[in-house]
Amino acid sequence: MSKSISSITAAMDNHFDVIVLGTGLTESITAAALSKAGFKVAHIDPNPYYGADEASLSLDELAQWVDHHKEDNYSVTHYGELPPHARQYSVSLAPSVIPSIGPFISSLIASGVSRYGSFKLLGRVVIYDGGILKDVPQSKDDIFQSKAMSLLEKRRVTRFLMFAGGEFENSKELHGQENSPLLDFLQKKFLLSEATARAITYALGYCYFVSETTLPALHRIRDYLKASGRYGSSSFLVGYYGGSGEIAQGFCRAAAVSGGVYILGRSVTRVVSVDPVEPEYSVLTSDLPRFAVEVDDFPDRLHCRCLISSATLLPGHLRTLADIIRPSISSCSSPRPFATARCIAIVDGPINLLSDTENSGTSEASDSSLLVFPPGSLEEGSAISTVHVMTTGPGTMSAPSGKGILYISMPLRSNSIHSAETLLRPYLAAVLLLFRTEEQQKTLICSTFYMQELASSTASNSDSLAGLLAVPSLSPHTTQGVDEAAIVAEATFRKAAASLNGERQEHFNQGCKQDGFWPSLAEIQGGESNDMQW
Structure with missing residues (x-):
């Protein structure tokens, strides 16, 4: 009798409510929410680190990542030797900033994960215009302090910001213009100069593209205007130690504290849907479809009632049967790029952007900034894509003192015949030239170029398997990506909970008593010890 009970207990140890494949930001938020709601979660990633394609890596880890991906579709090239103290760097494979108001910051706070990390305000946002850098006004105060605009232009910009910050959906200005390019809308309806319209459109x-339509962009502008002033003059925060990857790890730790099981550095060799009436699975009583997951170097299968996977890790035979989760807010409705060309460059010397203005409201000293190259602004650059250059350094614990990191990204609407290096090398040269002064000249220590393709996903169909959910690749949008991750994570959480509700209805109601995505902060603080601190 004792042997029989022992066998059942051993089998139950391999059975979970949910198995999540991939530790990207979206998957990590989902796993933390499900675990906090009381579900038994296993989280698996073939990489030995958290964050998947959004990971934060030291330079020696980045070198290993380069060697591993040289043969796949990342088209990686690397130049230069690793500098001393390579482990003191923390670089992000998919850098982004965090809007001070939005779904992601709400999840950070409500989940309690904000307590485990550190953040600071993004310093300056500047735009490359005619070979020089111009600060982009982020508020009315910035506008009136600017010396780059005439009084008439300042009034027109102020009128537009008042329009964009309000309820514009049914306005006469927007009527019939929702699908026109934002650049044309600004010049036609608000009579802004081309230079000012470009600054508003791209910075x-x-x-991301010349043809992006007005309505989604207006929603983003309104969100960012509302975010300005919540924590300071900037609308955005920057995470320490590389950003998104470190935050994903924070959500994974939160899931682990609530009972989540983590398996890193092990590949999933097989995923199958199983028949619950088979004798092998008699320990399961749910009438929902189940899944069995085979993990490399694990003797036993892992079983679950609900399987959540990043689109890149889900086997092909299941991908077309999965329910694809998609963002559903208007500011995320712009066309998704096919891929993103990226560059990480390590610079010897602190990064301080020169400006043509003396008294900018955004000129507060910071090594974290965002430089925008509009389409067509660089002679050898792209005529259709915006290029973002994000800078970080010791101020976010991302590099040792006296060093800086440049992240350059270019979205691509379709497959490119050019490598990431060919596309981004002119921008790297232009940025290094901008940093040079008579007293100081920046030296490029090393650089890595790579292409990140976004996993394509077919639309969900009526034959999708209940409990099989696929999460799309994280949006590469520098300012919008983390909000999309939070939105998709919440939708995934709710669909997963619904698929588990059958016999688990009472348990779920106890674990998630309110309609909110997260338990209350009082419950979190009462149920977690101080061991959760970083």
């Missing part, structure tokens, strides 16, 4: 609305 306030953060449009």
Whole structure:
């Protein structure tokens, strides 16, 4: 009798409510929410680190990542030797900033994960215009302090910001213009100069392409205007130690504290849907479809009622049967790029952007900034894509003192015949030239170029398996990506909970008593010890 009970207990140890494949930001938020709601979660990633394609890596880890991906679709090239103290660097594979108001910051606070990390305000946002850098006004105060605009232009910009910050959906200005390019809308309806319209389009609305339409961009602008002033003059925060990857790890730790089981550095060799009436699975009583997951170097299968996977890790035979989770807010409705060309460059010397203005409201000293190259602004650059250059350094614990990190990204609407290096090398040269002064000249220590393709996913169909959920690749949008991750994570959480509700209805109601995505902060603080601190 004792042997029989022992066998059942051993089998139950391999059975979970949910198995999550991939520790990207979206998957990590989902795993933390499900675990905090009381579900038994196993989280698996073939990489030995958290964060998947958004990971934060030291330079020696980045070198290993380069060697591993040289043969796949990342088209990686690397130049230069690793500097001393390579482990003191923390670089992000998918850098982004965090809007001070939005779904992601709400999840950070409500989940309690904000307590485990550190953040600071993004310093300056500047735009490359005619070979020089111009600060982009982020508020009314910035506008009136600017010396780059005439009084008439300041009034027109102020009128537009009042329009964009309000309820514009049914306004006469927007009527019939929702699908026109934002750049044309600004010049036609608000009579803004081309230079000002470009600054608003690409460095306030953060449009990636020339043809991006007005309505989604206006929603983004309104969100960012509301975010300004919550924590300071900037609308955005920057995470320490590389950003998104470190935050993903924070959500994974939160899931682990609530009972989540983590398996890193082990590949999933097989995923199958199983028949619950088979004798092998008699320990399961749910009438929902189940899944069995085989993990490399694990003797036994892992079983679950619900399987959540990043689109890149889900086997092909299941991908077309999965329910694809998609973002559902208007500011995320712009066309998703096919891929993103990226560059990480390590610079010898602190990064301080020169400006043509003396008294900018955003000129507060910071080594974290965002430089925007609009389409067509660089002679050898792209005529259709915006290029973002994000800078970080010792101020976010991302590099040792006296060093700086440049992240350059270019979205691509379709497959490119050019490598990431070919596309981004002119921008790297231009940025290094901008940093040079008579007293100081920046030296490039090393650089890595790579292409990140976004996993394509077919639309969900009526034959999708209940409990099989696929999470799309994280949006590469520098300012919008983390909010999309939070939105998709919440939708995934709710669908997973619904698929588990059958016999687990009472348990779920006890674990998630309110309609909110997260338990209350009082419950979190009462149920977690101080061991959760970083």
